[in-house]
């Protein structure tokens with residue numbers, strides 16, 4: 001016997017969360033509940049404004065269709081579903097089948113704003129490799145270069161991940177690189193998407209010896225996982241990519257050609273973030289995931305994130321919008 005429910009959630013965000021051109025005041029999404037033989041399983045469907053192709057409304061409508069099929073015992077075609085819907089439903093199905101292991105990797109790469117004392121303190125509080133991430137490309141490229149160089153000098157045993165989100169022209173990317181001393185460049189684990197064009201990013205990596213990672217490019221039509229000089233990693237944001245099976249296939253392809261795969265958040269609530277930590281522990285056990293996004297919220301959802309003190313909104317407080 002099967003039944004399914006869909007709940008709607010809205011969570012208040014911290015005041016300063018900007019997505020591309022838009023301030024994100026509330027995070028909106030859906031919680032899927034699957035029930036089979038009295039066993040319950042959950043998943044989160046949360047298209048990210050400015051990043052997802054689908055809206056929350058469209059995702060909710062498609063989720064209802066797919067959940068109806070699931071209740072009727074039909075096979076689901078998640079590969080043609082919206083990525084956020086495919087991810088949320090496949091997570092709930094994997095939980096039900098006890099395929100998604102319970103243990104998570106909660107050692108996130110701290111998102112840091114450039115203060116080395118801040119980072120040193122965070123590293124002192126957490127075990128594991130020292131890996132941090134900074135966003136670049138928002139201010140002067142030269143300033144970004146100086147900050148990166150300073151952090152690498154201050155914490156020599158740290159691996160730094162940088163993320164430019166395609167903000168630089170090739171010239172600006174060069175200006176950045178000029179300020180990172182050659183001896184520090186190996187301390188950069190990777191720089192995500194320096195330039196608008198992937199070909200410019202590749203040329204940058206090969207000219208500067210700074211490794212890059214694909215993030216946006218992974219979601220471009222026709223993307224193929226392949227080893228290329230200067231490419232170290234691919235970033236997997238499941239809510240933007242699709243089903244667990246699709247994410248795992250990309251991870252396996254990356255590993256097969258010697259690339260690192262990094263599971264990363266699309267600003268899911270604590271519910272989805274916990275599942276991402278579990279996916280990371282399962283499929284990329286030796287890689288610190290990019291999941292330091294709880295700090296962007298003012299509340300958690302259903303399941304708390306480790307050591308996060310924000311209030312937790314329970315399932316019974318959500319509106320059930322559909323059930324079958």
Ligand SMILES: O=C(O)CCC(=O)c1ccccc1C(=O)O
Pocket residue numbers: 048051109111133163165215264265266267289290291292293
């Ligand atoms: O990757 C991380 O460490 C955090 C997540 C993150 O950076 C992100 C989250 C949502 C949308 C875009 C981005 C981004 O890569 O800039």
Ligand SMILES: [Mg+2]
Pocket residue numbers: 163164165192215216
């Ligand atoms: Mg990015």
